[in-house]
Amino acid sequence: MDNGEVISVKNVVKVYNRLNKKNLVVALKGVSFSIEKGKIFGFLGPNGSGKTTVIKIILGIIPQTSGEVKVLNTSPMSRESKKYIGYLPESLYYPDFINPVKLLEFYAGLYGMNKKKTMERIDYVLSLVGLEDKKKTKLREFSKGMLQRFGIAQAILHDPQLYIFDEPASGLDPGGQRLVRDIMIRLRDEGKTIFFSSHQLSEAEMVCNNVAIVNKGEIITCAPLEDLLISGSKIDLSQSYSIIFELTEGKTLDNLTSNEKLGMLNFEGTSHLKVITSGKEETNKVIKILHEEGCNILTVNLEKKTLEEVFLEKIGEINDK
Amino acid sequence: MISKNCINVFRFYFYEYFERKIGYIFLFTSAVFLILIMSLKVFDMNMPNKVIIDFSFSGIAIINLVLAFSISLTSVPSDIKNRYIYTMLSKPISRYDYLIGKFLSICGVVGINIFLMIIELLLVTYSKEGIFEPNIIWAGFFVFLADAIIIAHIIFFSLFLPVTVNACLSITMVVVGNMTPVYMNYLSKEETYRISYILGIIIKVFFPHLYYFDIKPAAMNSFYLPPFYTVSTTIYGLLYIIFILYLACWILENKDM
Ligand SMILES: Nc1ncnc2c1ncn2[C@@H]1O[C@H](COP(=O)(O)OP(=O)(O)O)[C@@H](O)[C@H]1O
Ligand SMILES: [Mg+2]
Numbered sequence: 001m002d003n004g005e006v007i008s009v010k011n012v013v014k015v016y017n018r019l020n021k022k023n024l025v026v027a028l029k030g031v032s033f034s035i036e037k038g039k040i041f042g043f044l045g046p047n048g049s050g051k052t053t054v055i056k057i058i059l060g061i062i063p064q065t066s067g068e069v070k071v072l073n074t075s076p077m078s079r080e081s082k083k084y085i086g087y088l089p090e091s092l093y094y095p096d097f098i099n100p101v102k103l104l105e106f107y108a109g110l111y112g113m114n115k116k117k118t119m120e121r122i123d124y125v126l127s128l129v130g131l132e133d134k135k136k137t138k139l140r141e142f143s144k145g146m147l148q149r150f151g152i153a154q155a156i157l158h159d160p161q162l163y164i165f166d167e168p169a170s171g172l173d174p175g176g177q178r179l180v181r182d183i184m185i186r187l188r189d190e191g192k193t194i195f196f197s198s199h200q201l202s203e204a205e206m207v208c209n210n211v212a213i214v215n216k217g218e219i220i221t222c223a224p225l226e227d228l229l230i231s232g233s234k235i236d237l238s239q240s241y242s243i244i245f246e247l248t249e250g251k252t253l254d255n256l257t258s259n260e261k262l263g264m265l266n267f268e269g270t271s272h273l274k275v276i277t278s279g280k281e282e283t284n285k286v287i288k289i290l291h292e293e294g295c296n297i298l299t300v301n302l303e304k305k306t307l308e309e310v311f312l313e314k315i316g317e318i319n320d321k
Numbered sequence: 322m323i324s325k326n327c328i329n330v331f332r333f334y335f336y337e338y339f340e341r342k343i344g345y346i347f348l349f350t351s352a353v354f355l356i357l358i359m360s361l362k363v364f365d366m367n368m369p370n371k372v373i374i375d376f377s378f379s380g381i382a383i384i385n386l387v388l389a390f391s392i393s394l395t396s397v398p399s400d401i402k403n404r405y406i407y408t409m410l411s412k413p414i415s416r417y418d419y420l421i422g423k424f425l426s427i428c429g430v431v432g433i434n435i436f437l438m439i440i441e442l443l444l445v446t447y448s449k450e451g452i453f454e455p456n457i458i459w460a461g462f463f464v465f466l467a468d469a470i471i472i473a474h475i476i477f478f479s480l481f482l483p484v485t486v487n488a489c490l491s492i493t494m495v496v497v498g499n500m501t502p503v504y505m506n507y508l509s510k511e512e513t514y515r516i517s518y519i520l521g522i523i524i525k526v527f528f529p530h531l532y533y534f535d536i537k538p539a540a541m542n543s544f545y546l547p548p549f550y551t552v553s554t555t556i557y558g559l560l561y562i563i564f565i566l567y568l569a570c571w572i573l574e575n576k577d578m
Pocket of ligand 1: 016017025026027045046047048049050051052053054577578
């Protein structure tokens with residue numbers, strides 16, 4: 001960790017062995033990235049793109065076919081390094097005939113935590129995820145969202161250095177998603193490192209320092225989040241603007257769309273209308289026409305790309321090739 | 322060989338089986354079993370202990386075989402299927418700890434059940450003739466060892482075979498493993514058929530010799546059990562189990578999950 005790298009993945013290829021060799025699945029085709037200490041790293045990609053596969057390799061659950069992986073400066077297969085890693089699985093299954101406290105006690109035992117620390121940490125993590133009043137409830141009576149919260153609790157139970165969250169927001173309501181974000185930010189502020197996978201981009205946008213976009217087993221981009229969003233919003237001729245305006249009394253939207261020059265555009269909303277234009281020229285033209293039609297212009301903004309747009313764009317580029 | 326985390330896994334799953342009520346179902350069976358052997362005694366006062374022991378050991382063998390099959394067939398495959406195994410292996414335990422811990426926990430449930438049944442049998446036979454038959458304990462222990470071999474086998478097969486195939490293969494193994502000497506005698510007479518001779522060798526080498534563990538006649542008739550026999554059979558059983566579990570660990574290490 002002297003060079004600040006908590007995870008380093010170089011040229012990793014993973015081919016899943018099936019019994020019939022004709023059906024080999026190439027899940028990763030040479031993936032490289034590294035994660036620095038104290039950062040939140042978002043690993044984004046559509047379903048089946050290989051996110052969980054990368055996580056399984058980082059955790060030493062499966063070996064890579066080729067390439068090099070280092071986690072906390074050792075091999076992921078090392079048992080020692082696992083003491084410093086907390087993993088939130090994608091699946092929501094836990095032994096469910098027992099209550100969360102019993103299960104957490106078992107996990108704490110595997111980390112060699114003593115009785116006193118175990119009980120303290122269990123109290124702490126269960127209240128952190130809002131399950132403090134479910135201590136006596138068997139896990140089979142938990143809802144999906146509660147199981148996901150439990151998953152987070154078990155991942156942070158032993159206060160590890162590195163957190164690996166596989167789709168942390170899935171199955172959670174907006175309140176739960178917010179909780180997950182808050183927990184991730186809090187952990188980062190404590191100097192912990194977080195690697196998480198997601199196909200929900202809005203989630204990544206709010207917390208990530210760095211982002212890698214993966215598709216079909218290949219990393220398409222890997223950069224600091226800001227770079228990605230700004231590289232999409234260089235002020236160029238094709239840049240989009242959003243104009244928000246209101247209609248004057250007696251005018252309807254039909255009056256506007258009947259105007260030949262505005263007919264091509266898409267208007268959204270009812271009382272406050274929004275229209276997206278592309279390029280400086282078109283924008284100025286539209287503003288002028290709207291004035292002539294007697295509309296009140298409220299705001300004109302440069303459209304900042306969302307991660308989702310960057311994502312779809314990048315994946316689109318690859319698929320077009 | 323058995324690490325701390327292996328014991329942790331064992332304790333946890335053992336506890337979980339009881340929470341799952343699997344344990345209780347079989348505690349219930351052994352209660353029914355007790356009532357049955359008691360009633361044998363009540364209905365026919367002349368029924369000798371020999372018959373009670375014979376009957377009881379058949380019951381113990383079948384009930385615990387069903388118990389062993391029902392828990393171990395899906396134990397590891399369900400963890401792989403619902404991906405809980407990822408969660409387990411992300412903790413600082415080796416695959417060895419995980420597998421051996423699971424194995425021990427199933428053995429624990431079966432062992433407790435056999436233990437209870439043997440105690441019942443000892444009480445019933447003692448109350449009838451006032452004789453304490455130590456061979457019953459050995460016979461019970463050997464039923465347990467044989468079941469442990471079968472559990473290890475089922476876990477081993479379950480790492481690469483579907484449940485149904487595993488069940489068929491394991492039942493075949495139990496049947497063939499118990500009648501190997503009969504079969505071998507038969508084969509040795511059929512010298513003309515090379516193929517059956519080879520088959521015999523295969524069975525002898527690759528199937529566990531479960532008939533070693535069947536010492537019911539010794540318990541029924543109070544035969545003298547040479548210590549050499551009990552010790553060597555125990556060692557055979559333990560070595561066999563270690564060998565199979567070692568293979569199973571190797572497969573789990575190299576399995577894509
Ligand atoms: N155990 C496995 N055996 C064979 N193929 C697998 C296995 N796990 C995943 N795959 C395949 O690898 C690819 C990537 O899967 P995964 O890493 O789970 O994607 P993601 O997590 O991004 O949705 C998929 O095509 C999937 O079918
Ligand atoms: Mg996944």
